[in-house]
Amino acid sequence: MESIAPPSKGSIANLSPDVLETPPLSLGQLTWRRFRRHKMANFGAIMLILLVLYAFGGAFVFSEAYANKTETGARLQAPSREHPFGTDTVGRDILARTIYGGQISILIGLTAMLVELVIGVTVGAISGFFGGLIDSLLMRITEAVIVIPQIFLLLVMAKYFAASIPNITILGRTFSGSVVVIILVIGVTTWPYLARIVRSQFLSIKENDFILAARATGTSTTEIIFRHILPNSIAPIIVSGTLSVASAITLEAYISFLGLGVRPPTATWGNMLEGAYNYIETAWWLWFFPGALIALIVLSINFVGDGLRDALDPHSRAI
Amino acid sequence: MVIRQSTRLFLFVLVVVSMILAGCAQPATPAATQAPAATEAPAVTEAPSVTEAPAATEAPAERKVATFIWTQEFDTLNPYYTNMWFSSVTQQLYNCWAWDFDEANKPQPRLVTELPSVDNGGLSADGKVITMKLRDDIVWSDGTPITSEDFVFTYQMIMADRNTVASRNPYDLMEKVEGLDARTVVITFKEPYAPWVANLWRGLLPAHVLKPIFDQEGTIDTAEWNKAPTVGCGPFVFDQWESGSFTRFVANEKYWLGRPKLDEIFFRFVPDDASQIAALKAGDGDLGTFFAYSDLPELEAAGIKIINSFSGYNEGIYFNMHAEKGHPALKDVKVRQAIALAFDRQKLVDDLLLGRTKVAATDWDNTPYNDPSISPWPYDPEKAKALLDEAGWVDSNGDGVRDKDGVELVLKYGTTTREIRQDTQAVAQQQLAEVGIKLDLQSFDPDIFFASYAENGASANFSLDLIEYSDSPNFPDPDTSAWLCAEIPSDENPTGVNTSGLCDEELDALFKLQATQVDYNERVQTFNKITKMIFENVYWLGLWQDPDLFGVSSRLANVKISGVTPFFNIMEWDLAQ
Amino acid sequence: MNRRQVILDLKDLRTRFHIAEGTVYAVNGVSLTLHECETIAIVGESGCGKSVTMLSVMGLIPVPPGEIVSGQAFYRGRDLLALSEAEMEHIRGKELAMVFQDPMTALNPVLTIGRQISEPLRVHLNMDHATAQQRVIELLEQVGIPDPKNRMNDYPHQFSGGMRQRAMLAMALACAPSVLIADEPTTALDVTIQAQIIELVTRLRDALCMAVIWITHDLGVVAGLAERVIVMYAGLVVEEASVDELYDDPRHPYTLALLAALPRIDRRRDRRLKSIPGAPPNLLVMPHGCPFAPRCEFVFDRCRAETPPLLPVAIEHRARCWYDVVNGKPFE
């Protein structure tokens, strides 16, 4: 095929040799390369992996029973060899609790993000693709949710659902039903921003010639949405999904901090802080470790998100 | 450049505007304070101006100012419109009860010459009619004499349909309230009403201030007096209330028991315990209350004197024994006893409450009606296990939780979000697990937890098995409706308060009997029976006696605290020399 | 041939860009001269370095990622590349002015046309507001904007494409510069508008005796406009000649091929177009040998090994090629 055909036979001779020199690089590989060059993102990714290992690997070191074991005689002990992070108001080991609390916090972050993604992407996609009346309707709903500041809505909804929270048992572990409530509440209040992003993505990608090309080819609407537009809007969705995990973890912490979040005995990094500020002077370890862990995981997720943003879209430098 | 300048200008203007607004918002309260001051001109310093730093800076050596730290802000200062503890304990400052209670919770006449009794003819033999003789020298802070008219007016206000007072208890049991003359008030109950001492005339409304408003608007719900009771009958008079920040009371020059020794009392509202502790330790406050036990050593180290004031609250667990809705195990007295025996409440009190209080044996601990012969169930897990085995609750499937007839002994244990309660839950969960009882912990905001059956409140809808809270009877009276069959919440009775769902005919009869027993000793006997029944059947499991904790700095002298009317001798309080 | 004075003299300019993927060798040793009142054209395909060359001279290459590796650019004897930023500010817009390809993005959307045109007047000529306003009106009139008094208060989006380019011209001409660098000024415009602009520039050039460097990819545009033409490929000048000479007697295979690939509106279709195989070179790799070698029909071994120098092939006509296309054999 490298043979040069006679000019009359046309264009085979026009093969450009330079393409063959470069190894095939999928967009994923390119993204990975760009991501790897992003120092902060790498730091964030490593940090994140360590934190996940901490939360999930730690379960092999401490049992959940230990994390919930009260030792009222050893309450509010400062960090020591026995309790590296100290003990809380009923003498539970804070280190062990941050491990199990971390699991729940990460779980809340991820699942709330999923809820947000499902709603946000669906609404945004429908709105952006079909436009017209559906769009106006959906956008009015989106606005309605946005108009109330999230934290207010979160508090109101958390209280609304708090009335009916049976505990749930998954995989042999009992969680406070409020975990589900918080996940839903966070998901239900955060989607509008994503929906707007997805909508604007759809609006702009819809105008691309390759969509017109697909239509000219006779590709069906469903296929255009799912095979053409969605894969192309995946970058901002991934980025915003990543950052959503961080914001969901923070939001959970806010609500728990204000006393409307996940109920004990299920620990989360957020509800470990509830009331801990009453000990700001006397027992700094109560608030310091969970607080620092939240800050760390949010920071590393933000780093990763920023790296992903740059990696997925080299033109964007926006925060 | 253009942008920056205009943006800055814009922001500057906004800041200025907001500062002006912040300044403007204040006159709302002073306006109210100044109006009466103009007519009556009591010795309320000078017209308190906002910008001027109040009093303290003017004559620091002379004016005696005490600062109280409150973690919640008053909702209203009308004594009949609030249930809030912080509001009601403050009433002895600016309002007056017919009689208040001393540190031993003994009634002390304040507006009356003496407490009505059968002996002095103040109480009819059937216990239905109470006749009060008012003192001659009692006056409102504006100089208007307090007469029977004020009592009649207060009664009318409580019963007025358009007034949304917090409670009509026990006024809705009265037939009438009359003023025989200016100094005599006669109250007639429909039925004999034994607990009258504890519940009557917890505050007085000034007819001469509020009647015109009521006549005009048909309600006193929105009366300015509720927020700014500048006319009062306590040793202090309301002066200023800055929303979210503080309330100030100044000495009532016309107080008939003598002008108080302090000149001013500030109530400073700080939103949380930590700030309160910090303020007290820093000497920014002279009195605080409602501490977590864990803060006590620190406060004491800082020289704060802690006063345990028992006000009838005893923290305890109500068992859900509702005929249909409860867990089957809890209907068995052995199981309830086992729970009592398996829960080391003494250790809980020692560790979490730092041994500052005692395990509550009965709901009437620290009331005069207490049966001192009863002491709390001991900690005996072995016996608890034995009792559970006996009752047929054994761990047949080896999952660590006892069961019977296929029902696991898993109990839903709910309480409010108060930290100490959640901590208690965690401890209880662990201890009961050791005898094979699994607890499923839940906690709720108070307004959800205590919401009525109609509102699907957690404590009232029988979805929980163990319900922990502390509820005071009508302290110092032991009367309570929490055990009456008629109070079991249901679709027909959606506002019932019997959260255990227990209907014990015998107990019911005893409760009805005590309410009519005017004779003190007879009543004590009845209550001893009630107490024994509840204790032995473990209808209620006491956790700890829940006194009100007051912290008083060494700056204050002559401080006495009563469980019913904490500041009963506030006029004697003084700054230590 | 040229007795006019040399006004701009570019010597061995090399500019690179350091980007994530590597180094882009954008300009690889460009030398050229420009005389007073002369119009030259720099022709080449996208990425051949024609714009970067002139942006380098103007000091408009963002550093980083750009880097001017070597070279001098003498403007009336002063090496522009050696001047400080502050000194360059006095040259730019006053002595050397530039017009860009897309007048939509090149004009600030949030400032009025009048303000943008008056800026060089204020900065370079210290005009007060009123004088500057007056001058702006004159300038707009000069470039053929109707009703300049009112239109000067318009924003760029209120102008049509052609008018925007006229405004750009007015801005460039504000201080009566000696050299006007026009970077593809008509590429974004329709042919009828292009004709208007070309006509305008020609008229102004003749009126003001201004030297013009016209950067374009369109060999057609150049023909009626420039005196000399410089053809660039892969950051190198491959051929330089007077306009007549270049079209009559192209000597570089690339120029030859380009002309052959162009359909002619003035001729009936007589043949297939001759296409140049392959694609323009990837400048991430420093060209080795003749950069056109991979696409050249006359290519022979030496082309791949050595980069040819820019050799004189006729009077005032130089080409960078080892092959003599006239005689059909390599040069000696």
Next chain:
Amino acid sequence: MTRYILRRLLQAIPLLFVISLVLFFLMQNMGDPIATMGGRNVTRSADRERLKRQLGLDKPIIVQYLYWLAGNDWAKADLDGDGIAETPGTRRGVLRGDFGLSLVNKKPVTQVIWERLPNTLLLMLTAEAMILIFALLIGIYSALKQYSTFDNIITTITFLFYSMPVFFFALVTMYIFAVNFKKWGLPYLPTVGMFEPTAGKTPLQVAWHMVLPTATLSFGFIAGYSRYIRSAMLEAMGQDYVRTAKAKGLPKPEIVYIHALKNAALPIVTIIALDLPFLLGGAIVTERIFGWPGMGRLFLDHVSRGDTPVVMGILMMIAVAVVIFQLIADILYAWLDPRIRYT
């Protein structure tokens, strides 16, 4: 433009209506305002029934909403519980400017909010000014010095601050500047309230008490905004018109502050205008921690007591503010960007 504003306002009416309806329904299940009335005792059953009746809480929710919206002075209520509605209502409804009375303290909702609003505004606007000044300084400087050491350090710090939850920052600053400074005998910052009641509400007192809450409120926003401004400036600096300005020989400050910043300001202004109303609600967490007597604390206090009228009042006020500020953002945008013309 007037038409546009009018149209937007008209469009906001159904929006606000729907929001109020949804919120009102949400709030009905948010706790029982008369369960304890904020006290330690459970409200007795007789009083519960009476209060429900008196407060109209026994009515079907849609009727309650209707009364809230349109008042009940055209209807009669049964206050004495005899089954006959005899007392005419007195509420005029939100539509006529009556937001009702707080269930907690029987004050008119507007007054309750008005007492706190200036405090919140003071805190928020100071914070916003801080945010703007520092974010602009940092953002522009780090954009101009892209990839310099300063830029890298600032980027790292902004990320750190941006990621730190507000309460953690607050606790750390409290721990350092209040607790430890005091321990070390340094001048320490107050952590609670707006002023010392004994010292009075002097500007100095208020300013001193504002230090920590303002810092807490601003730090995250400064970080976020400065990143945003940096990227907006970078983008603007890379535009063709900046090159044109350079080609004209304009001095650097003129290029940066007029040509670039005016364009970069467009998205920034929008963001600020959209964020401002959210500040109105007060940073709930900040006000809670520092005991600032503002809207956020008010909201928390009244949410915890199920005080629907006040909570509705706050939320609707914010909703209206958001709508208005969105409109202002649009107008500002059109004012700054001549390309935008609303009709």
Next chain:
Amino acid sequence: MIAVQAPSTEDAMQTSQPLVKVRDLRKHFPVRRGLIIERQIGSVKAVDGITFDIAKGETLGLVGESGCGKTTAGRTILGLYPATSGQALIDGIDVHHSNREAIKMLRRKAQMIFQDPYASLNPRWTVAGIIGEPLRVHNILPDPQARAERVKELMLRVGLSPQLINRFPHEFSGGQRQRIGVARALASNPSFIVCDEPISALDVSIQAQVVNLLEDLQDEFGLTYLFIAHDLSMVRHICDRVAVMYLGVIVELAERDELYEHPLHPYTQALLSAVPIPDPKKDRSRQRIILAGDVPSPLNPPPGCRFHPRCPIAMDQCSRIQPEWREVAPGHWVACHAV
């Protein structure tokens, strides 16, 4: 403009059976505005009544300045935009009034090549997916293996190495991408292709490659092209007949050489004279007609002849009466009062 559709005219226009028939096709984009409910307050008349035929195997050039509606015309003819009125028939299928089946068939028979080789290829798809899309969508080759073979054939045909089948568009140069676009258009064996400025985004040296490829393919498969372009030189090279559009209407239509050598409409004349010729001597000697001003907004096109505000020979009636669409010489149609 006109809508004279006498059958005789039609017959006269066509000698052979046309593959594509366009009859008074209009495409107006509504402009909406309103206080709450949006009302249509006007419309952008992007295409305002165009009529022409394209014979089998013929290339019709559609030229005009930007904004004249030529791209909209191309898309409306293919049914990618619903027509406001008028008719377009491709191989007997009414593009705008047919059932789904027929439209699906049409999508096989008629294809499109786009201007922007970057935007017209889905960046997330491999070449295999892009070129194979018509084959998959129309179930021509449901088997991925067979489809890949066919894609490779097509790639070879357009001058791309089949080895690159799994590469992504971003790895290709502009010219190569345009060839991918051509291969995609060819995949379903169409008979009619709308080429919407297929070369204007390409470098000069690449343009010829693509043009030659299009010509070869036409010869090989007997394709019919509607070639939309603004480059008049290239149109003269590739097209058999040329239609000149101005503000949504066709002002002149003729055989290629007839049009270029004897343009009748003043707009055509101006347009042709504005095109630079890469020949200095000839270029200098040419008489240019420089048009004044810009193309007016299609929202409010001028009354009468749409060209009259810029027309150097405008007469009084031009601003009032729309000129008739006349055949002034065999196969040479023009709409001008002065002709």
